Amino acid sequence: QLQLQESGPGLVRPSETLSLTCTVSGGSVSSSTYYWGWIRQSPGKGLEWIGCIYNTGSTNYNPSLDSRVTISVDMSKNQFSLTLRSVTAADTAVYYCARRASSQLSPFDYWSQGTLVTVSS
Amino acid sequence: EIVLTQSPGTLSLSPGERATLSCRASQKVSTYYVAWYQKKPGQAPRLVIYDGSKRATGIPDRFSGSGSGTDFTLTISRLEPEDFAVYYCQQYGVSPRTFGQGTKVEV
Numbered sequence: 001q002l003q004l005q006e007s008g009p010g011l012v013r014p015s016e017t018l019s020l021t022c023t024v025s026g027g028s029v030s031s032s033t034y035y036w037g038w039i040r041q042s043p044g045k046g047l048e049w050i051g052c053i054y055n056t057g058s059t060n061y062n063p064s065l066d067s068r069v070t071i072s073v074d075m076s077k078n079q080f081s082l083t084l085r086s087v088t089a090a091d092t093a094v095y096y097c098a099r100r101a102s103s104q105l106s107p108f109d110y111w112s113q114g115t116l117v118t119v120s121s
Numbered sequence: 122e123i124v125l126t127q128s129p130g131t132l133s134l135s136p137g138e139r140a141t142l143s144c145r146a147s148q149k150v151s152t153y154y155v156a157w158y159q160k161k162p163g164q165a166p167r168l169v170i171y172d173g174s175k176r177a178t179g180i181p182d183r184f185s186g187s188g189s190g191t192d193f194t195l196t197i198s199r200l201e202p203e204d205f206a207v208y209y210c211q212q213y214g215v216s217p218r219t220f221g222q223g224t225k226v227e228v
Contacts, residue, residue, distance in 0.1 A: 004165075039220075046222035047166075047209055062217040096166070105213055107156035109177065111165040 022097030144210035154214030
């Protein structure tokens with residue numbers, strides 16, 4: 001059974017960098033069958049897709065965050081990571097990592113439970 | 122980007138009743154690229170319906186998806202106690218992938 005688990009600080013100061021890691025068990029980030037992605041949900045708001053990465057390192061990002069976000073993969077640790085620069089209070093959210101099939105058009109079929117990241121001084 | 126508007130915001134029903142959840146898109150979406158997710162407190166979101174009408178693995182047949190164009194529907198034919206949750210629609214046919222704001226199905 002695939003499991004995804006996020007890790008990282010729960011509090012980030014404004015203007016600093018948010019960094020989260022998703023550890024995959026029961027599956028492999030090096031698989032050519034899947035993309036690995038990040039989604040977030042701000043308090044009282046809907047879900048927002050952040051971006052995805054493939055095992056080749058190829059990425060695609062939400063244009064609304066493109067200038068501040070980087071997603072990377074570490075196959076040796078079976079992890080992928082999210083970096084979001086220059087954060088503000090608007091980046092306070094529950095962050096989820098998830099998997100989707102490598103078909104161009106596919107939903108997220110496995111999600112993590114989510115981790116709350118608060119941006120505050 | 123495509124904006125998805127879900128209605129109602131909250132649906133108050135009893136076990137055994139039928140639930141009909143709506144998702145309206147700001148522009149046409151291919152039926153094949155609409156999904157529905159179930160979210161319960163403290164749990165990971167769970168894929169319920171994908172490609173508009175296909176049930177995900179392990180999803181009981183009381184769940185069904187339908188619709189086309191800009192209007193999509195998730196129907197739960199007879200609510201079971203474990204079905205009370207928040208449901209989100211998503212379109213993944215056009216980038217960026219977008220989600221609705223959710224419908225809470227409560228007792």
